[in-house]
Amino acid sequence: MDLLSVLCYCLVTYAIVQFVRFLRADADFTLLWAEYFGNKPEDKLFKKVIWITGASSGIGEELAYQLAKLGASLVLSARREAELQRVKQNCLDHSKLQEKDILVLLLDLTESSSHEVATKSVIQHFGKIDILVNNAGRSQRSLFLDTNLDVYRAIMQLNFFGTVSLTKCVLLYMIKQEKGQIVTVSSLAGLVAAPVSTGYASSKHAVQGFFNSLRPELASYPGIIISTVCPGLVHSNIVKNAFAEELYKDVTETSVPTCKMSTARCVRLMLVGMANELKELWISEQPILLYVYLWQYAPTVAWLVANKISVKRIKNLKSGLDADVSYFGELKVKAA
8 A cells, every 4th residue: 555545544534533523522622622631620720719600500500519629719699699508508518618718799790880899809708819700691582573672681781791891890800910711601602693592692792702802902911811601502591591572571481301411511611611721612512513613614504504493493482392492303311
């Protein structure tokens, strides 16, 4: 076998291996590479002071549990004190942290006037803030033509303006110490079309644009890292707590088993990204991950897919089903 044949064989083999890896992937390749060969969260996040917003449920709650086991000091923020106290107690029960290592701090992101005081409270308690995790936010399930404009204003006030406001307060402190990390939980809906969630997608597109533009503004502060996390479908209460077409109306979707990533797996990948200071993380099961890659590299094909997805999502919404079923059909839930 001549050299050219050997090279061709190696290239074909490599292509097949990468294709199989992609079919099994639940995150972008940079993140998966970091998981196997990069820094470990156990080494990099130990003893860090980490402030989590939206810590009373879902991804924020799971972040608290995993970080507690890693030995990080925590600030837990949300609007529901009873739920925050529950999360704190669970952290204490399943880690070596002590009472002084966890601060419960009530916070309403929509009340920007309270953010500076909250930031000072964290610094007063711990003396520093190493990482801010902007996790709080709400989704939306309604058609644009049926949705009041008040809903769009509320989504932007919480998901975008609230996040920007708190980030500014914390960033001013990080600039003084010339180091720190801002981690913001966006969404794959901030990168691609998300029919039936126009308000939510808009807020996450705004988040993406803001932090992508902020990052180069901080080029003279190499010790400050801006990371954006883009999860796909994850098991949480995000649909249950989503906005509907009216501001105070609850979503009435009936959930069915769908193939969504476990919250624990999503959070583990987030911690890997934080430990390796990655700028952007895509976290999702297939085929949504493929959809995002198509959106980035083959947008014409992605638009065709988006149109088909839209028809199914609208049909599910009008039938009172979980709109996310349109991506997969009725499949068994993956084990956590």
